[in-house]
Amino acid sequence: MTLRSESADRVAVITGADSGIGRATAARLARQGMDIGITWHSDREGAEETAAEVRSLGRRAELEQMDLTRLPEATEAVDRLADRLGRLDVLVNNAGTGTATPYLDIDHATVRQVLDVDLVGPFLCGQLAARRMIAQGDGGRIINVTSVHEHQPRVGAAPYCAAKGGLGLLTQVMALELAEHGIRVNAVAPGEIATPMTGQHDTDVHEEERPGIPLGRPGDAREVAAVIGFLAGEDSAYVTGASWAVDGGMLRMGPMAGSHLESHSWRRP
Template sequence: MALKDKVAIVTGGNSGIGKAIALELARQGVRIVIDYVVDPAATDALERQIAELGGKSIGVEADVSKIADLQKLVDAAVSGFSRLDIMVNNAGIETRTSVLDTTEAQYGKVMDVNLKSAFFGTQIAAKQMIKQGDGGRIINITSVHEDWPMPGNTAYCLAKGGMRMLTRTAGLELASHNILVVGVGPGAVATPINLSTMNDPAKLAQLDAAIPLGRMARPEEIASVVGFLAGDGASYLTATTIFADGGIMHSSVGL
């Protein structure tokens, strides 16, 4: 396998899209550092799943809004597996608040977890990859909302828009080091962040009707895109976003 024995960090890695990414990469032979801030039992269970696949992983409790904790993740990859090849900036939160209602605390937390972590995660991972001298991949899990407004979720959209420009600018800056930086922009995905919609039949029906493919994505479908981007088949992709949205960004049906 092309990715066998590569090493990846997945932030927000013990649930939702992050968990699916960790499992997908592990199936391809990648050794995984699983970042988490809550639910250590879920991390332990994921480590067992990866072991059952014949893979290797370590769980690291780290708050990605803190630069020291991002460094801790990279240090864990190097001490546990001797290197770092793939950085997946996946951790994200939202407040579902409008520009009129978002508090300073809400704004700050969304920016710290979604955007600051991606910026400094990219920086710290890139420095390690440059030290190793043989390139690497940085994959930012953004959203259709890096480009598509979502009234009532303003801070989240701002953070994802920032990740769009981080991906493009860092991709250009790091190209000479053979470090590729690509975003993955999911549409609606069946994960815990969307439980309020998934548990409301009327809201779910409205959402499904707005998606040309007629359903939310499964986390595994987003993870498969990440698996492709981490491999040799994506060796000429950088400074751009791949949208996996079921066509919703081009739908004429409003939400």
């Protein structure tokens, strides 16, 4: 297997890159010298804005619509982007959805939708990416964006937690099976990040108070993108099968405490 140098042109495909963590990741990987494939579900305008930012950094950007409730055909967007950009070195499975519905009230259709978008879709996209990377012969990176709920539960998020927990363990199996091909597979598990998905638009995270999070604030999407950038680069060449929490210490408290405590009294014995 011939290893590709960090300075050579590389291509990353990022699902759900029309806003939030996906957009921040696109910009981060473009700054690292990669051309970027962008998928979007319903926000084409947002995807175009991401592409414009990538191009302003001197890199190529291509777009594809992807609806992961339409499987398996939706995942073909990964192949189409790789075809147009010439290859595929990094896949970031970032697209996701969730619910805020009690376990006893949730319907089958919603469960199926969340599992398809958050687990089955990344499973199939990862297969397409890995097969292409193996054919190229010089390895690659797959990064699955999970959540702190890969590790700990949250009330009202049963299918989301099931999907993210499954994606975390899938990441470990992928890492074991793909290592011989030089493909490293890791998960990134964000806590509360100020993005449209969490209802926080243009939020200055340093002005927000979160008593139940040890660092005392939500995270910025660029802070998650920085960890993804590390995992996508050569500095992480000996890292595979790991889950990287980017959560301000939330997992040390438990996500329920991290988002619901209203004072800092826990900091004192």
